Amino acid sequence: MxxxxxxxxxxxxxxxEIARRxxxxxxxxxxxxxxxxxxxxxxxxxxxxxxxxVAEDLVQETFLRVWNRVAAFDEEKGALGPWVMTxxxxxxxxxxxxxxGRMAKSMYELSGxxxxxxxxxxxxxMLNSDRARILRTAFQKLNQNQKTVLELAYFEGLSQTExxxxxxxxxxxxxxxxxxxxxxxxSELGEALTA
Amino acid sequence: MTCEELKEMYELYAMGVSDDPERxxxxxxxxxxxxxCTAGVKRAFETVSLIGTTAFxxxxxxRLRARVLASVSxxxxxxxxxxxxxxxxxxxxxxxxxxxxxxxxxVGMDRSLEEARQQIAALSQTQERDQSTVKRLQAAMTFLxxxxxxxxxxxxxIELPPKARVFVNRNSGVLMMASNxxxxxxxxxxxxxxxxxxxxxxxxxxxxxxxxxxAVHLRAGAMxxxxxxxxxxxxxxxxxxxxxxTTPILVxxxxx
Numbered sequence: 001m002x003x004x005x006x007x008x009x010x011x012x013x014x015x016x017e018i019a020r021r022x023x024x025x026x027x028x029x030x031x032x033x034x035x036x037x038x039x040x041x042x043x044x045x046x047x048x049x050x051x052x053x054v055a056e057d058l059v060q061e062t063f064l065r066v067w068n069r070v071a072a073f074d075e076e077k078g079a080l081g082p083w084v085m086t087x088x089x090x091x092x093x094x095x096x097x098x099x100x101g102r103m104a105k106s107m108y109e110l111s112g113x114x115x116x117x118x119x120x121x122x123x124x125x126m127l128n129s130d131r132a133r134i135l136r137t138a139f140q141k142l143n144q145n146q147k148t149v150l151e152l153a154y155f156e157g158l159s160q161t162e163x164x165x166x167x168x169x170x171x172x173x174x175x176x177x178x179x180x181x182x183x184x185x186x187s188e189l190g191e192a193l194t195a
Numbered sequence: 196m197t198c199e200e201l202k203e204m205y206e207l208y209a210m211g212v213s214d215d216p217e218r219x220x221x222x223x224x225x226x227x228x229x230x231x232c233t234a235g236v237k238r239a240f241e242t243v244s245l246i247g248t249t250a251f252x253x254x255x256x257x258r259l260r261a262r263v264l265a266s267v268s269x270x271x272x273x274x275x276x277x278x279x280x281x282x283x284x285x286x287x288x289x290x291x292x293x294x295x296x297x298x299x300x301x302v303g304m305d306r307s308l309e310e311a312r313q314q315i316a317a318l319s320q321t322q323e324r325d326q327s328t329v330k331r332l333q334a335a336m337t338f339l340x341x342x343x344x345x346x347x348x349x350x351x352x353i354e355l356p357p358k359a360r361v362f363v364n365r366n367s368g369v370l371m372m373a374s375n376x377x378x379x380x381x382x383x384x385x386x387x388x389x390x391x392x393x394x395x396x397x398x399x400x401x402x403x404x405x406x407x408x409x410a411v412h413l414r415a416g417a418m419x420x421x422x423x424x425x426x427x428x429x430x431x432x433x434x435x436x437x438x439x440x441t442t443p444i445l446v447x448x449x450x451x
Contacts, residue, residue, distance in 0.1 A: 055255075153207060
């Protein structure tokens with residue numbers, strides 16, 4: 001079962017209003033934000049960490065982080081949903097890395113990719129149900145190898161080098177699977193844009 | 196590298212999993228305002244966000260919403276603190292006025308005044324509890340915001356309750372945030388302990404959990420992190436103990 005909540009994600013004006021209220025430090029606005037994205041964030045984090053207690057902690061950290069950083073968010077340009085999702089994923093991946101020691105190995109700072117400014121000028125309807133449905137369909141069409149490497153990248157935060165090690169495949173093979181998988185997704189989404 | 200060579204890596208970059216040298220190259224392109232890479236990476240953020248929606252839907256527990264809201268409420272507590280204070284003061288003044296009005300009446304005035312006094316006393320107690328909670332949360336937030344505060348361990352290996360997060364700061368002490376704590380019988384209280392390496396547990400304060408089993412406790416003051424092996428929680432008599440009298444319900448090692 002996928003996310004019916006995505007039907008709500010397209011409501012840009014609601015997001016904009018929530019962002020404005022968050023910037024005014026209205027705590028009720030955080031409840032509104034949670035009502036819209038809490039289920040999505042929890043599901044995403046749980047998919048990554050596979051532990052409900054940890055997922056709860058990380059959802060809490062996610063919304064606290066959004067609350068603390070929303071001042072830098074431009075509600076006129078920014079896409080609130082993708083930002084919340086990125087923050088949620090980063091919390092989950094950071095947790096995974098801390099558990100298995102990958103943080104010390106790679107020291108890859110994820111927080112750089114969740115700066116609010118990075119979510120400016122995105123299309124406001126980018127997470128509407130059509131786009132999400134198209135991507136999910138495209139994702140299901142990928143062959144198993146393509147799907148596996150993209151899931152390892154997104155849900156486990158593995159680099160291509162780490163994937164090669166984990167899957168015991170040559171790095172070149174991994175890169176081919178990643179590249180072809182992403183090309184397929186881009187192609188489907190691109191066609192949807194121009195259709 | 197050229198933008199054309201980098202464009203295949205935008206999504207991995209957006210996911211934070213691209214390898215060098217592509218990662219540094221894209222960062223460099225973004226840093227110098229490269230239009231192609233900026234547009235490409237932003238488009239990649241879209242795609243990456245959509246990948247996240249392929250996760251299966253799972254409903255979070257209903258209590259999580261309250262936890263989320265509670266986690267930020269402390270940051271805006273000063274305003275609420277004064278609101279609460281003024282609200283109680285206003286209510287108390289109103290009750291006092293009612294009581295005074297009754298005082299001027301000859302019928303039933305003693306009983307009414309006594310009732311009003313009891314209500315004022317009850318409201319004052321509630322106000323004191325609110326103020327105490329506010330101060331405790333404010334102290335916790337101050338602690339968390341200090342640059343030297345760091346998370347040293349997580350109760351992540353514990354599948355079942357209770358669990359806790361412990362933050363330490365050599366200048367400011369130790370902050371414990373626990374959840375799923377058991378309900379205590381009357382006359383019992385939780386006590387936090389600092390366990391030195393090779394030494395006996397040192398009392399670090401008493402605290403209660405709320406009705407959901409959640410507690411936040413700050414033991415303020417400098418601490419020697421290097422010589423501390425663990426932090427533990429035990430259930431003790433309400434007056435507290437100088438040494439644990441029960442087996443700790445939770446021990447968090449200060450491993451980095």
